[in-house]
Amino acid sequence: MTRHIRHAGYFCALLLVALLLNAARIQVVQAPSYDRNPANRRPDITRYEQPRGDILVGGRPVTGSKDTREHLRYERTYTDGPMYAPVTGFASQLYGTTLLESTEDGVLSGADPMLAPFPLWNDFTRARNAGGDVVTTLHPAAQEAAFKGLAGRKGAVAALEPSTGRILALVSAPSYDPQSLAGNGSVASRAWARLNADRDRPMLNRAVRQTYPPGSTFKVVTAAAALDAGVVTDLEAPTDSPGPYRLPGTRTRLTNASKGCANASVREAFTFSCNTVFAKLGVRVGVTDMTATAHAFGFNNGQLRIPFPVARSTFDTTLDKAQLALSSIGQYNTRATPLQMAMVAAAVANGGQVRDPYLVERTTRPGGSTLATAGSRAIRQAMYPSTAVGLRAMMRDVVENGTGRNAAIPGAKVGGKSGTAQHGRGNSGTPYAWFVSWAQGDRDLAPRVAVAVVVEDAEADRGDISGGGDAAPIARAVMEAVLKSR
Amino acid sequence: MSKAGITVATADPPAPAVRPLPRRRGIEVALIVLAVLLSVYGYCAVGLARHGALPPGAAGYGAGLGVLALLAHLAVRLRAPYADPLLLPIGVLLNGLGLVLIYRLDLETPGDRAAPAQLVWSTLGVALFILVILLLRDHRVLQRYTYVCVVSALVLLTLPILFPAVNGARIWIRIAGFSIQPGEFAKVLLAVFFAAYLAANRNALAYTGRRVWRLQLPTGRVLGPIVAVWLVSVGVLVLERDLGTSLLFFGLFVILLYVATGRTGWIAVGLLLAALGAVAVGRLEPHVHSRIETWLHPFASIEAGEGANQLAQSLFAFAEGGMLGTGLGLGHSFLIGFAVKSDFILATAGEELGLAGLSAVFLLYSLLVERGFRAGLAQREPFGRLLAVGLASLVALQVFVIAGGVTGLIPLTGMAMPFLAQGGSSVVTNWAIVALLVRVSDSARRSYDGQDAR
Secondary structure: OHHHHHHHHHHHHHHHHHHHHHHHHHHHHOHHHHHHOOOOOHHHHHHOOOOOOOEEEOOEEOEEEEEOOOOOOEEEEEOOHHHHHHHHOOEEOOOEEOHHHHHOHHHHHOOOHHHOOOOOHHHHHOOOOOOOEEEEOOOHHHHHHHHHHOOOOOEEEEEEOOOOOEEEEEEEEOOOOHHHHOOOOHHHHHHHHHHHHOOOOOOOOHHHHOOEOOHHHHHHHHHHHHHHHOOOOOOOOEOOOOOOEEOOOOOOEEOOOOOOOOOOEHHHHHHOOOHHHHHHHHHHHOHHHHHHHHHHHOOOOOOOEOOOEOOOOEOOOOOOHHHHHHHHOOOOOOEEOHHHHHHHHHHHHOOOEEEOOEOEEEEEOOOOOEEEEOOOOOEEEOOOHHHHHHHHHHHHHHHHHOOOHHHOOOOEEEEEEEEEEOOOHHHOOOOEEEEEEEEEEOOOOOOOEEEEEEEOOOOOOHHHOOHHHHHHHHHHHHHHHHHHOO | OOHHHOOOOOOOOOOOOOOOOOOOHHHHHHHHHHHHHHHHHHHHHHHHHHHOOOOOOHHHHHHHHHHHHHHHHHHHHHHOOOOOOOHHHHHHHHHHHHHHHHHHHHOOOOOOOOHHHHHHHHHHHHHHHHHHHHHOOOHHHHHHHHHHHHHHHHHHHHHHHHOOOEOOEOOOEEEOOEEEOHHHHHHHHHHHHHHHHHHHHHHHHHHOOEEEOOEEEOOHHHHHHHHHHHHHHHHHHHHOOOHHHHHHHHHHHHHHHHHHHOOOHHHHHHHHHHHHHHHHHHHHOHHHHHHHHHHHOOOHHHHOOOOOOHHHHHHHHHHHHOOOOOOOOOOOHHHHOOOOOOOOHHHHHHHHHHHHHHHHHHHHHHHHHHHHHHHHHHOOOHHHHHHHHHHHHHHHHHHHHHHHHHOOOOOOOOOOOOOOOOOHHHHHHHHHHHHHHHHHHHHHHHOOOOOOOO
16 A cells, blocks of 8 residues: 555656646746737736836926826826927827837836846846936927917928037927827727828828928029039029920920029029029939939938938939929929928038937936937038038028028028929929028027928918918027027 | 775664654744744735835734644644644645735725635634544544545535536535535545545455456445445536536545555546546536637637636736746736636736745645655554545645646636635635644654554
């Protein structure tokens, strides 16, 4: 009997070994795959267990956290949500995160290992760091001016500091309140459905995710290419260009909105936005040089991140002469985000140098000590400095004498370029009104702000749409806001 | 090397000195104190994790558990001084840990607090333990009540048929707000019956009748009653859809038959019958069939878009625990839903104590089982041996069936984790089991005369 009792004992031991092995299998081997299972709510519960770090504008948080006392405990709140939505994006318990809330999620949620006091410390203690803060480059007054300027219209504003690439304003209209998506209840799901069904697409970030034909504002690029390539050496000399201009190889005749464009000098043509002159100029520069200059300004770059990705602005590289002519005045396949056009204005203001724009100045630990700072950005020379000098003079002319008078600021040097871009089948759509500009206060050593404004106002009477009329006042308000602050 | 190093035994070796076994009651007290302190520590850890402060009742809780355990110890010291010193502390620690886990889960369900009732039942369980130790002076007395045991076991098993089913199983009876699971008590009674009957008839079972293959088939007169009792009990349980307990009885029966007769053939027959029964029940019972499906595909409901089922939630909880656990009070095992305090309480242990804590719990159980088997081995007369082996196997099988179920090793059958799970009948029964093991081990070691019992 003793032997058989022992056998029974071994059998029970075998059961125990099976239990231990199986527990080890689940808790160690299989655990990562179970943790990743979408039906496992634990990661979500952990994630929302603590308040999220904040996004700061001008030293003040524009976000917050609300304790809901639910399983998913902390919910995001926003101050001036619609105004900052194109920067912050949303942080929703149901729909995830976008824009800065998404790219900086590690810092904000506290998951970033850099927040830990020591490497691997949290893996050992299972502790979770409090969320850090994200300090943006935004200029609150400029952002507000842009937001108010676009109120009630569709469009976008992007403003940069030319010497650094810091983004001072990024506004898209119409906007939405990200707070309405923050929770996980029916309020959030209804808001989500409503926002997605809205034909005006309020969640579309028009400043960085939407490309428009840049129209006449692209003439800045064409002029830079012509000057750099040596096609134009004297801005005052009359160009041998007819008005209207027959596109090479076609019977299409390109006309001008303003008079006196035939044989106008480049300076005159720029000031009064002569399509014929610049179309012909683009053809003379040629595809290679036009493409090179457009590239240098940032066109055809799909990799730009600020830190969230910016839509690729395009300048077609396989063109016949007629297409090149149209492309050179910002039509055909030329498309640009408002941010890209702000980069164009910034390059002119900054002596021909382009710096990639960025939105995050630095990230901090909960106490405020710096975690990481924005590194220096790559510099590209978009044009010769002398070319930039010439373009600055021409852009100032536009504001002082030409189509951009609405952007003038007393006591400041302002340069600008208006644009009215045709679009739609047979150019039937309501044109987009553009204005790109830069401004330098009378006591500033260099231009302090470059802006691009686009207004795609479907409500307005077609004749009223023009860059100078609709977009320039908004640009001026943004520039004034920046210049006013010391 | 000198030859002096080699000694040749020329005289008879001295006879082994007969000295009394050390009683080791002091060790028992120390272990009990440790068990109580560990439980109080767990209680405090929950309070600190959840409210940032020591729970107000910590001192009272510790004192209550401590007094109960010390009373039980006094009873052992008085009436079973030679008993194995590990059995009682293991019971105290498992019971204390169970109370901590239930208290911790109560925090998630403020409307449904189970810890106070569990504390009352634990008190009753320890009281029963003391009663058994004091009143049952010799376990062999139980042999006289073989048939009383079996009849009351069958009555207890049958009773719940008269009451409504709960969660698909008809195993509870409700009286005045209390729900009792009579099958739990029947376990012990059946173990006593099997042990007594097999002890009395083991020679007849092993050596009479015809031999078929490697199996000595005993005469129907000997085998008849035991098979009848077993069939009735398992049949009743199938009617009540309590498959866990059916499996338990079946395993107990096969193990005791094997130990009593020493015939390997019984195991083969047992496995064959088990396989047949499993297939039949799996085919015929939709309730069982769905459990087998869940076991085979625990995440099927997720893929079907219906969310995680209970087993999947349990697996998530274990996975979250990892090696070291989240810490008491810091897990989210409430996601498992109903039965989180009873059938699935092990998931909370796995999540909050981790693989380390879970292994410790398993080792505590296996230590209890091992000490039971050791008591059986040390015992000289067959009834005591079979009783100890039977009771220890009960614990081992029950732990395996429920722990294997919630970890996805075998299909889930609703059962109570001994001592840990919420459930009064279960706690009381397990204290009775520990009491009987203490009694058997005391008698085994008391009669120790210096010669190895093996």
